[in-house]
Amino acid sequence: MEIVYWIIVALGYSISVYAIGYAFVVGLSFFNDVPYVPLERKAIKFAVECLELSKGDRFIDIGSGDGRVVRYVSGKYPRLKSCTGIDNSRALWLYSKVASLFYGRRVNFLREDAFKHEYGKYNKVFLYLTPNMMDKIIKVLIEQLPKGSRIVSSYFGTKPDRKKYSLQEKKSNINGKIRSFYILTKY
Ligand SMILES: C[S@@+](CC[C@H](N)C(=O)[O-])C[C@H]1O[C@@H](n2cnc3c(N)ncnc32)[C@H](O)[C@@H]1O
Numbered sequence: 001m002e003i004v005y006w007i008i009v010a011l012g013y014s015i016s017v018y019a020i021g022y023a024f025v026v027g028l029s030f031f032n033d034v035p036y037v038p039l040e041r042k043a044i045k046f047a048v049e050c051l052e053l054s055k056g057d058r059f060i061d062i063g064s065g066d067g068r069v070v071r072y073v074s075g076k077y078p079r080l081k082s083c084t085g086i087d088n089s090r091a092l093w094l095y096s097k098v099a100s101l102f103y104g105r106r107v108n109f110l111r112e113d114a115f116k117h118e119y120g121k122y123n124k125v126f127l128y129l130t131p132n133m134m135d136k137i138i139k140v141l142i143e144q145l146p147k148g149s150r151i152v153s154s155y156f157g158t159k160p161d162r163k164k165y166s167l168q169e170k171k172s173n174i175n176g177k178i179r180s181f182y183i184l185t186k187y
Contacts, residue, residue, distance in 0.1 A: 036065045036092055039128045043154055043179060044069055046172045048076070050152045050183050051124045055079040061126040062086055062114045062137060067096030067107070069126055074105045084108040086117055119144040127153040134158055142186055149186045157182040 039047070053059060053073065057080050061069045064085025074083040085107070087093050093111035100107045110117070114133075119125075119141055127134060134156050141151060142164050151165075157180065160167045168183040 032089060034063060034130050034133050036089065037128075038065055038068060039154055040174055043172075043174045043181075044072055046170075046174070047126060047128075047152050047154045047181050048073055050170060050181050051126065051150055053077045053080065053124055056081050057124045058082045058084075058122045059124045059126070060084045060086060060119070060122045062117075063127070063129050063133075064096060064109065065092055067092075067099055067109060069128075070096070070107050070109070071100065071103055071105075073126075074103075074107045078105065082108060082121075084110065084122070086110045086112055086114055088113045115140065120146065123149040125149065125151040127151060128155070129153075131156045131158075138184070142184075145186050147186055151184040151186075153182045153184070155179055155181075158184070163187075 048069070051059075054077075057077075059073055059080055059082065061073075061084070064070055064087045067085050070083055070085040074080065083106070085096055087096070087109070088111065090111055093109055096109040100109065114137055123146055125141060125145070127137070129137065134153055135158055138151065138158050142161070145151075157169065158167070165184045165186045170181045170183065171178050172181065173179075
């Protein structure tokens with residue numbers, strides 16, 4: 001019986017350490033211009049469907065937070081050519097790296113400023129950012145991504161630019177709220 005007691009204590013202790021560590025990592029991100037706010041599971045599923053991923057695609061989540069979107073995509077689409085997350089927060093990058101160690105699939109996490117990365121090799125992009133950062137990063141993406149690339153932004157849209165990309169809005173009920181998802185396809 002004593003062993004059961006110690007297992008429960010060890011489990012409780014591990015869960016508390018994990019919860020405090022996670023809260024600390026999330027708290028730190030509020031010093032960033034764009035804080036870490038994870039997207040709801042249902043919204044991730046819908047946004048990823050809008051990306052129409054298929055074998056050989058190169059996927060990136062810009063501002064990947066704790067890496068949940070990258071892990072979800074790599075689990076659902078194991079035949080992608082690459083599956084990458086980029087975040088400028090050291091703590092979230094470290095968390096994503098450690099979480100993916102136990103995950104067992106090939107995913108790639110980079111700690112870098114999204115504005116300094118080179119996007120020419122990706123063709124499917126996931127965004128969940130503030131409107132201000134979105135407008136700026138879309139300009140960079142539209143310059144660098146190959147033709148036909150698809151970008152899906154959750155909840156925040158951008159100005160249409162008919163010369164450079166098509167813009168489509170899809171709506172979905174996410175936990176009782178009607179939310180918009182914006183799909184950009186580069187010409
Ligand atoms: C709203 S969270 C999105 C998290 C994740 N994509 C999700 O959907 O659950 C935005 C993320 O962008 C990151 N971020 C903010 N500015 C950035 C920058 N300049 N370069 C890279 N990442 C950035 C933040 O650290 C944060 O984790």
